[in-house]
Amino acid sequence: METMTLLGQGFSVALTPTNLMLAVAGCILGTIIGALPGLGPSNGVAILIPLAFSLGLDATAALVLMTSVYYGAMYGGRISSILLNIPGDEPALMTTLDGYPMAKAGRAADALVISGVASFVGALLATFGLILMAPILASIAYKFGPAEYFALYLLAFSTLGGLTGNNQAKAVLAACIGLAIATIGGNSSGTPRLSFDSLYLYDGVNFLVAIVGLFAVTEVFVFIESSGKNTAIGVKIDKITIPVRDIIRTFGTMLRGTVIGFIAGILPGAGASLGSFLAYSGEKAYAKDKSQFGKGDVRGVAAPEAGNNAAAGGALVPMLTLGVPGSGTTAVLLALLMTLNITPGPTLFSDRPEVVWGLIAALLISNVVLLILNVPMVKIFVKILMVPPWVLLPGVTMVSFVGIYSISSSWFDLLLMIGFGTLGFFLRKLDIPTVPIILGILLGGHMEDALQRAMVISGGEWQYLFSSKIAIGLWIAAVVGFVAPMFLRKFLKQPDAVPD
Amino acid sequence: MKHLNLKSLTLGAVLSLGMAAPTLAAECIAPANPGGGWDFTCRSIGKIMFDIGAVDAPIQVTNMAGGGGGLAYGLVVNDRSDDAELIVAASSATATRLAQNAYAGMTYDQVRFLGAIGVDAGIIAVATDSPFQNLNELLDAVIADPSSVTFAGGSAVGGFDHLKVLMALKRQGLEDIRTVKYIGVDGGGDAVTQAIGGFVQAITGDISEVVGFIKSGDVRVLAVLTEDRLPGEFGNIPTAREQGIDVVAGNWRGLYVPKGISDDEYARWSNALQAVADSDEWAAAMEANGLTAFNFVGDDFQIYVSNLMGEIADLSREIGVIE
Numbered sequence: 001m002e003t004m005t006l007l008g009q010g011f012s013v014a015l016t017p018t019n020l021m022l023a024v025a026g027c028i029l030g031t032i033i034g035a036l037p038g039l040g041p042s043n044g045v046a047i048l049i050p051l052a053f054s055l056g057l058d059a060t061a062a063l064v065l066m067t068s069v070y071y072g073a074m075y076g077g078r079i080s081s082i083l084l085n086i087p088g089d090e091p092a093l094m095t096t097l098d099g100y101p102m103a104k105a106g107r108a109a110d111a112l113v114i115s116g117v118a119s120f121v122g123a124l125l126a127t128f129g130l131i132l133m134a135p136i137l138a139s140i141a142y143k144f145g146p147a148e149y150f151a152l153y154l155l156a157f158s159t160l161g162g163l164t165g166n167n168q169a170k171a172v173l174a175a176c177i178g179l180a181i182a183t184i185g186g187n188s189s190g191t192p193r194l195s196f197d198s199l200y201l202y203d204g205v206n207f208l209v210a211i212v213g214l215f216a217v218t219e220v221f222v223f224i225e226s227s228g229k230n231t232a233i234g235v236k237i238d239k240i241t242i243p244v245r246d247i248i249r250t251f252g253t254m255l256r257g258t259v260i261g262f263i264a265g266i267l268p269g270a271g272a273s274l275g276s277f278l279a280y281s282g283e284k285a286y287a288k289d290k291s292q293f294g295k296g297d298v299r300g301v302a303a304p305e306a307g308n309n310a311a312a313g314g315a316l317v318p319m320l321t322l323g324v325p326g327s328g329t330t331a332v333l334l335a336l337l338m339t340l341n342i343t344p345g346p347t348l349f350s351d352r353p354e355v356v357w358g359l360i361a362a363l364l365i366s367n368v369v370l371l372i373l374n375v376p377m378v379k380i381f382v383k384i385l386m387v388p389p390w391v392l393l394p395g396v397t398m399v400s401f402v403g404i405y406s407i408s409s410s411w412f413d414l415l416l417m418i419g420f421g422t423l424g425f426f427l428r429k430l431d432i433p434t435v436p437i438i439l440g441i442l443l444g445g446h447m448e449d450a451l452q453r454a455m456v457i458s459g460g461e462w463q464y465l466f467s468s469k470i471a472i473g474l475w476i477a478a479v480v481g482f483v484a485p486m487f488l489r490k491f492l493k494q495p496d497a498v499p500d
Numbered sequence: 501m502k503h504l505n506l507k508s509l510t511l512g513a514v515l516s517l518g519m520a521a522p523t524l525a526a527e528c529i530a531p532a533n534p535g536g537g538w539d540f541t542c543r544s545i546g547k548i549m550f551d552i553g554a555v556d557a558p559i560q561v562t563n564m565a566g567g568g569g570g571l572a573y574g575l576v577v578n579d580r581s582d583d584a585e586l587i588v589a590a591s592s593a594t595a596t597r598l599a600q601n602a603y604a605g606m607t608y609d610q611v612r613f614l615g616a617i618g619v620d621a622g623i624i625a626v627a628t629d630s631p632f633q634n635l636n637e638l639l640d641a642v643i644a645d646p647s648s649v650t651f652a653g654g655s656a657v658g659g660f661d662h663l664k665v666l667m668a669l670k671r672q673g674l675e676d677i678r679t680v681k682y683i684g685v686d687g688g689g690d691a692v693t694q695a696i697g698g699f700v701q702a703i704t705g706d707i708s709e710v711v712g713f714i715k716s717g718d719v720r721v722l723a724v725l726t727e728d729r730l731p732g733e734f735g736n737i738p739t740a741r742e743q744g745i746d747v748v749a750g751n752w753r754g755l756y757v758p759k760g761i762s763d764d765e766y767a768r769w770s771n772a773l774q775a776v777a778d779s780d781e782w783a784a785a786m787e788a789n790g791l792t793a794f795n796f797v798g799d800d801f802q803i804y805v806s807n808l809m810g811e812i813a814d815l816s817r818e819i820g821v822i823e
Contacts, residue, residue: 145699345712
């Protein structure tokens with residue numbers, strides 16, 4: 001009951017006209033930022049921080065604006081994934097796998113609606129999870145040490161092979177390319193590696209550069225080469241209707257994606273990308289008929305979108321209760337909190353209830369706003385991406401260059417991005433999927449850090465990697481995830497796709 | 501529909517303008533992504549400089565992540581070495597990397613250090629259920645058996661959080677500092693969770709990183725690495741010096757400017773920085789961010805940085821981070 005009272009007070013803070021207006025503005029801006037390739041939630045929030053200060057917003061109002069931008073971007077990322085086959089931001093990566101094939105098959109509107117609803121379910125349930133269990137959930141982070149994290153990342157990689165395309169070997173090859181790229185730069189042992197004494201490579205390859213290069217720039221190249229015939233640009237979208245049957249059918253998928261994504265979000269360091277990835281591969285492992293995955297299965301759209309939005313909510317748990325950011329965006333939000341003289345940590349919920357509950361109320365409000373913006377009104381955002389290719393492509397190119405340049409203000413990243421674009425072009429010709437490359441870059445460094453820390457702590461004893469029940473459980477899941485598909489495939493081999 | 505569409509496009513245009521607005525005002529480069537200490541330095545010092553009238557126009561903040569600050573350093577040394585309208589955020593990490601030759605051979609005398617006006621006090625802490633009650637007990641346990649204690653901190657191996665522990669252990673009499681176990685994690689909060697989870701035995705970091713955990717009672721700070729005790733609510737925490745270990749190490753927040761600017765221009769910036777240091781606004785910003793006063797502006801600061809780098813270089817050589 002106390003929770004309800006506090007939440008009621010939160011709503012009374014969040015529902016002032018100013019805050020409500022900020023929430024709506026933040027949602028619209030966030031959705032656009034998310035939909036534009038190269039601009040993700042973390043730069044979106046970072047760009048707007050000075051705005052919050054120059055408007056002289058108080059703590060709650062600033063948080064309302066920033067979190068609506070954050071959630072908006074998480075919703076918006078899927079739009080370009082589905083329509084252009086270019087992920088708007090890194091957590092929307094997995095949505096390209098089935099979202100774009102759906103769009104190609106003329107079901108772009110359905111894909112947008114289903115993923116919008118999935119985003120809503122994921123984000124809403126994650127917010128309730130945050131309300132009811134934040135202090136308890138925070139203690140999960142205490143159970144994860146280097147050995148457990150290593151096993152978790154191993155689990156992620158073990159399911160990579162069965163992820164994309166029909167050729168597992170090519171997916172593994174792509175993952176290895178990603179892992180190789182992840183070894184560039186300074187690791188946690190402090191010495192730079194494969195950086196060729198270049199300051200530009202000292203911090204490694206920024207995954208945003210790789211994503212924008214491999215997806216957006218590659219798409220531009222393919223468009224030029226085929227004179228606009230063989231490209232993702234220019235998918236038609238018809239009237240938006242609500243595919244009720246699909247939504248009901250995928251409701252279980254959304255719930256499963258939410259749970260997986262939320263847990264991944266709570267773990268510092270894992271974050272939304274891992275959440276959407278595990279939600280997708282988990283759903284694929286769970287599904288009886290896997291034949292349509294990668295070809296436009298609605299579950300392949302619902303699972304990762306529920307997963308990444310739930311992870312975004314989950315990531316707020318360690319940020320608020322431990323002061324540990326679980327992702328790039330929460331790192332920026334954390335800095336904002338500190339600047340506003342709010343110290344996140346175990347005592348935040350008791351010290352500053354008005355901030356926490358105002359924030360939670362704002363999350364609930366922005367979710368409703370975002371559902372409206374992203375389902376009945378999604379056409380507005382689609383319009384931005386649906387201009388003729390001769391307008392859109394230069395636009396995508398420009399936003400890519402500006403977005404990447406804003407990371408480090410260096411020409412090197414731009415060249416690297418074009419390099420990745422070229423690589424992506426040839427990989428496309430060879431039919432090698434690029435999603436595993438990104439996952440390799442995103443997760444490889446974390447996995448190596450975890451292993452290195454485990455080895456320092458244990459003094460080099462490998463048994464340490466199996467020293468807890470959680471670690472052993474994750475190892476078993478990883479082995480099963482790797483081996484099971486090989487056997488199952490023999491039994492389940494279906495020469496023809498089963499019609500939906 | 502048309503109307504809304506236009507509106508969203510306008511918002512987009514405003515947004516892109518906001519990112520790349522050209523301006524003639526002075527610029528502060530934060531050599532990292534938004535959200536870290538360098539970003540804070542630029543944003544708060546820059547804002548206060550304008551608010552108190554020490555500069556005529558608002559200072560524009562540019563984030564330039566890369567090379568652990570080396571990209572920005574290279575830019576200042578190579579391309580903008582006489583730009584009088586440029587200040588760059590620096591901290592103990594800048595001095596550490598310079599001392600370890602991690603900026604591709606560039607040296608600290610290729611820029612002019614302007615000053616530091618606040619410090620995030622260094623701390624060594626343990627989880628509340630730890631058996632160690634004071635710094636001597638912890639350090640003696642490490643000296644007796646280095647494999648029994650792992651330290652966790654927010655910087656990489658060889659970074660300032662790691663070196664602080666080594667400085668303390670060396671003062672306490674440890675011969676071979678290479679045997680000390682240290683893991684670099686993603687910031688002080690992460691170090692605390694690893695300690696509470698029992699994966700590591702001690703935390704090294706800055707006070708601002710553990711404030712929430714001190715208040716909640718999850719963490720016991722064994723020592724602050726400052727000359728005197730901290731003012732205010734953390735005044736009950738003993739310093740390392742009181743416990744007989746002479747280590748003063750904090751993460752100072754400062755600025756450097758290009759080497760080629762005139763002495764007059766250098767004086768103008770150091771006066772502006774001193775004015776910020778003396779302002780009430782800065783006192784409030786320091787309190788909000790867990791910083792304490794640390795006032796080294798102008799030539800004294802150059803000497804301070806040079807001495808600090810000497811000690812860092814010696815330690816780094818001993819643990820093999822540099823040759």
